[in-house]
Amino acid sequence: MEEKNQRLKKILQEMGSVLIAFSGGVDSTFLLRTARDVLGDSVTALTALSPTYPEHERKEAEKFAASLGVVHLQIESNELEIPNFSRNDPMRCYYCKSELFGILRKTAKERGIAFICDGSNADDTGDYRPGFQAARELGVRHQLMEAGLTKKEIRALSRKLHLPTWRKGSMACLSSRFPYGTEITEDRVRQVARCEDLLRSMGFDLFRVRYHGEIARIEIARERFDEILSPDHSEPILRAFKEAGFVYVTLDLEGFRSGSMNEVLQQKAGSGLE
Secondary structure, rough: OHHHHHHHHHHHHHHEEEEEEEEOOOOHHHHHHHHHHHHHHHEEEEEEEEEOOOHHHHHHHHHHHHOOOOEEEEEEEOOEEEEHHHHHOHHHHHHHHHHHHHHHHHOOOHHHHOOEEEEOOOOHOOOOHHHHHHHHOEEEOOOOHOOOOHHHHHHHHHHHHOOOOOOOOOOOHHHHHHOOOOOHHHHHHHHHHHHHHHHHHHHOOOEEEEOOEEEEEEOOOHHHHHHHHHHHHHHHHHHHHHHOOOOEEEOOOOOOOOOOHHHHHHHHHHHOOO
């Protein structure tokens, strides 16, 4: 792990100046801190603001960037206005990342920054991620991946650095809560965000609220099933979710897992379906 960390620092040193796509998640926070340690003022962070990016994440990202003293750009980017994105086909992430990386590339050119990068790590090659195609097309590098650092190692290194994100749950934009083929609208995003805000206020960390029309499917760590099913939690959850517009509220017995909406793609691939 330490060898990989040193490799990361060497990669950053050779780059000279970087513009980092900064979401405030575990990976991009660690990357930003390391880049700041290595490159000093030659680091700039950019956060794209949109309806699918939760407000509490924006505040946390803003606070952390300020604590490092790095230039933190916050730019409006509403991917819901991209027709191919809002219709939500399996290439959704490609359309979103093309928009984001296009903004990064334009900003880097304007500011004379040598490289643009994001926080993808070595574990991210194991899931369906069409956003990597956009990264290749627009010259975005993945330094954590290049160094071979996994999520577990990034958490361990973050803990050593006393970063507030070292045990933060994996973050994904709110568009990942919708099954492919279900149109993503701002109202639906707000509906899901409202329900997730409630779970967060109750002290839950690893969770997702998946949108299935009239049904809300809650994914949460299995060891917390008893807690969420207790009347103290289940009753206010039912009430709030129904007020938000859901008719039925379900608990996924498989528990929390990142990328569960991609399981249907894997199932189709395994059965030979297109």
